Amino acid sequence: MVSVANNYPFADVEARVQKRWENSNAFATDEKTDAPKFYCLCMFPYPSGRLHMGHVRNYTIGDMIARYRRMCGYNVMQPWGWDAFGMPAENAAINNSIAPAIWTKRNIDEMRIQIKRFGLAVDWQREFATCDPEYYRWEQQLFVRLFKQGLVYKKKSTVNWDPVDNTVLANEQVVDGCGWRSGVPVERREIPMYFMKITDYADELLEEINQLEGWPESVKSMQKNWLGRSEGAHINLKLTDGQVLQIFTTRPDTIFGATFCAVAPEHPLAQAVAESNPKIADFISRCKRLAVSEEAINKADKEGLDTGLRVRHPFVERELPVYVANFILMQYGTGAIYGCPAHDQRDLDFARSKNLPVIPVVLPPKIDEKDFCIGNEACTTDGTMINSDFLNGMDSVQAKNQVIDRLAANGEARRDVQYRLRDWGVSRQRYWGCPIPIVYCDSCGDVPVPEKDLPVLLPHNVTIDGQGSPLAKMESFTHCACPACGKAARRETDTLDTFVESSWYFARFASHDCDDAMIDERAAHWMPVDQYIGGIEHACLHLLYARFFHKLMRDAGMYPTATRYNEPFNNLLCQGMVLNSAYYHNNGTQRQWVAPSDVSLKTDSKGKVLAAYDINGNTLHNAGKIKMSKSFNNGVDPEQMVSTYGADTARLFVLFNAPPEQSLEWSDDGLRGCARFLGRLWNAVHELPTGSNEQAKDEDTVIASTQRRLHQLLAKANYDINRLHLNNIPSAAMSMTNELQNAKAVINDGTGASLAGVKFLREGYLLVLRLLAPAVPHITQALWEYLGKDGLIANAEWPQADQTLLAYATQTLVVQVNGKRRGQIEVPADAGEEDITAAARDVPAVTTDIAGKGAARKTIIVPGRIVNFVI
Structure with a gap:
């Protein structure tokens, strides 16, 4: 004791x-009980080596829910794992001359100790890391099956390419047009990549969002927007030279406002023109330096060159110039548009730069036509058609149908539904990831590795220098025999996107030690996850991919029994950020952040900060409460907090000081x-x-x-x-x-x-x-x-x-004089009118009113609510 x-x-x-x-x-679980199950899961961490306060808040919230359900009689599973593949390990290998496998294992060991210090009720027997061959062999098996079913395919794709590091960069790794590590301008390059057909599941992913009753509405809305379902039409526009330019539009009602067409730099039409037009060729080359994300495209100036080609307007005697433009992406729609500047902001920006006509054709509600004009902002609302020939007077919906029907009658259009969502490119030109189980044979083509030969092991004896993936330089890895014909062949050296590992880990926890299947019968007991907890930043990609993967595994027969559910997570809680004060010196264009522990504050009597000073007495700028981050030097070390105050104090603070979904200051x-x-x-x-x-x-x-x-x-x-x-x-x-x-x-x-x-x-x-x-x-x-x-x-x-x-022992009543509140009283629940009136008269404001205006003419008592003196 x-x-x-x-x-x-x-x-x-x-x-x-x-x-x-x-x-x-104490917290080990199995399925041998009649108690109802409860599967509580926090999004597992990347093993960086150090916990931060965002981790602490996430895991404490999850642990409280798990422990509560356990005390309510549930058989609770709260497992733990590590999202262990990824670029940080490679960067650490380059910077510290340490193998990614060693760096990752060391970090896992350190973080496990930190996690345990917080007293989480975790079933540690289920622990795994996604870099374990015993884990990634199963996603290789699924990849092989999907490849055979045609749900995985290979095609060329336009990517951000770092010519120094020789690797694809994610959009967020392109900073001001340059690679985040190399600092050199990125190139837009077409390379062969493997894709998963997530678009085959777009309808199901969208339709079932409304069934996610335990999810925040904000997350469901974000997923709907990311999927981006749009109804429209493919229209074949005829060029004056006899070619056909196919476009997809969701606004066929605006076709009379079209004043130009534009194609992506990678569009075959643009490529053909570039062969004989050096200016177009140079422009296309410059476009390759622009990142391929929609965000990057939207931020960039809208530029383009006239190809000299012309499109005939399908309804009026008008020819539309065809531009090759930097704001058109080949991977969206058909890589070609007709531009209606009055009703699309990007089209308007481009048209203004080229002095192209702007023809308004949709009149917004409650606006007089004579007062309607387009300034610097496009009008994107529906309305009544104007300047549109046979469409005039119709509403936008009617006009859309009319245009499609007329063009379809001539074989020039067809109705279609498109999604903003594109198939998931899963190839990464990185070493530290799951090897893609494909072999290239000159005779047989792309051949999947037989399931009996899985896993394809990732070799650990490599040297990483940042110049592309070392796998491509390892003959011992790349050279192999074709599984189909036995001839000399080459292994794929790309690895899988690390989102793949995090898209099915929740199911593996239920079958953590199964060595003959990806998932066994125990998944039928535990799935779906009853409570999932993680940050709102994962609202789209991770959660969408996890939902997609669950359906893939279902349809590929990876689940051993017919599933009773189509979604992996019943309830979702997105915890808020942890905020802290942040202070900085403004050194020209760069801010130098000072840790709050090194800041002295001058405050007023109410605690409002009037000024902040560093340890040398220099005045600092106060950035207010912002997200804890290394970048802002305003983090709090959880280890130090536990050493000083204890884990329970830390847990109590992150639970008590704000509701889970709100930011914690x-x-x-x-x-x-x-x-x-x-x-x-x-x-x-x-x-x-x-x-x-x-x-x-x-x-x-x-x-x-x-x-x-x-x-x-x-x-x-x-x-x-x-x-x-x-x-x-x-x-x-x-x-x-x-x-x-x-x-x-x-x-x-x-x-x-x-x-x-x-x-x-x-x-x-x-x-x-x-x-x-x-x-x-x-x-x-x-x-x-x-x-x-x-x-x-x-x-x-x-x-x-x-x-x-x-039952309440007392009752609280509001006291009024002539209907105006003067205070409140608390009296016994069974108090009579005489006692209530006496207590109400003792309220100071009532005593003053009655003394100044005379005795009350009437006393009104509403039981349990109000005492009102009428004077």
Whole structure:
């Protein structure tokens, strides 16, 4: 037993409690139980080597939910894994001359220790890293099956290419047109890549979003926008030289406003013109330096050159010039558009730069045509057709149908649905990733590696210099025999996008030790995930890919039994960011950020910051509360926090100070306040009286009223925790502790306490401990033991409010004079009108009003609500 101390000895308690969990394998789970299952999962981390406060908040929230469900009688699985492949390991290898495998393994070992210090109720027997061959062999098997089914294919794709590092760059790795590491201008290059046909699942992915009732509406909206379903038409426009230019448009109603056409630099028409036009060829070459993302395209100046080709307008005698333009992407639609400047902002920007006509053809609602003109902003709303021949007077929807019907009748158009979503390019010219299980044979072409020969192992004895993938330089890896004909062949040296590993890990946790299948029958028990927790930044790509992969595995027969569900995550919680103050010196164009711990503040009487100074007394700029980040030098080291205050204090702070989905503002005072509360709780339990005397005066009344109040707080806490308003649970426990301490002052009146009084206080604190156990599991376990309880409080029953005690002992009434509020009173629930009136008259503002205006002519009492004096 831990000795009583004025300060809670958190280090000793937490180490002892964690050792007990580990020795008893307390949170291991299996399927051999009749208890209902609950699968709680936090998005697993990349093993960077150090936890940050965003990790701490995410995992603490998940752990509280898991522990709560466990106490409610569920068979809870909360597994752990590591998203271990990726570029940071390669960069570390380059910078530190260390193999990625060694760097990753070392980081995992360090982070596992840090994670365990926070006391998470994790089933560690299910732990794996995605860089383990025992893991990635199964995604190679799925890749092979999808390749055979045609759901994986190879084609050339336009990418951002770093000519120094010899690798594809993600859009976010292109900074001001240059590679983020090399600093040289990127090139837009076409290279062969493997793609997964996520577009085959676009309809299902979209339709089932509305079934995700446990997901935030904001995330569902983001996914809908990312999928980007649009109804429109493919239209074949005839060029004057006899060629046909096919475009896809969602606004065929605006065709009478078309004043030009434009094609992407990679479009075959542009390529053909470039062969005889040096200016076009040079322009296309310059376009290759522009990143390929929509965001980069939108930010860039809209540029283009006239190809000299002309398109005949399908309805009027008008020829439209055809430009090759930098704002048209080959991978969207057909890589060609007709431009209607009045009703598309990019078209308008381009038209203004080329002095092209701008013809408004859609009149917005409630606007007079004579007052309607296009300035610097395009009009993108629907409305009534104008300047559009046979469409005039129609609304936009009618006009769209009319245009499509007329063109379709001549074989010049067809209705179609398109998605903004494009097939998922999964090839990466990187070493530290899952090898793509394909062999190239001059006779047989692309041949998948037989499943019996999987996994294709990623060699670890490599030297990484940043000059492309080392796999391409390893003859021992690339040289092999063709699985089909036995002739000399070459292995694929690209690796899979690391989003692939994170798109199915949730299912593998259910079958973590299965060595003969990707997923076994246990998945039918655990899936789908009941509660998934992670950042809003993963709302689109990760969550969309995970939903897609779940359906792929379902259709590829990877799930051993017919699934009863089509979605992998029943409920989703996106926790808010952790914010902290940030301060900086403004050194010209670059800011130098100063750690908050090195900042002195001048504040006013209300605590408002008036000025900030560094350790040398230099004035700093205050950036306010912004996201904790290394870039802003405003992070807090979780390890230091645990060493100083303990894991339970850290957990309590991140849970108590903001609702899970809202941003959490860091506060040293708030952290210390949580530490003080745990110290008070520790002392309160250890200082409970033993009990041998007679009952104190008013003891029965105090016990009854306190008991009622405790259960009212508990009822509210139960309501809140089921809504995931987790911050209200510690708040309720704090209020309950205050109630018990107030009751103790009466029960233990200086001469000792009665046995009944001591029993009441003890049971009251046991109630508080169970309520707090999911939030602060170490101190509650220690105090549980101190109060003589056997076993783990983690296995105790979650407390339920006694319904017979929930009736209010008092009622609160608003007091008014002539209908204007003057205060409120609290009186016994069974108080009569005479007592209520007397209490209301004692409200100071009422006394003043009555003294100044004379006696009340009438008193109106609305039971449980209002007392109104009419004077």
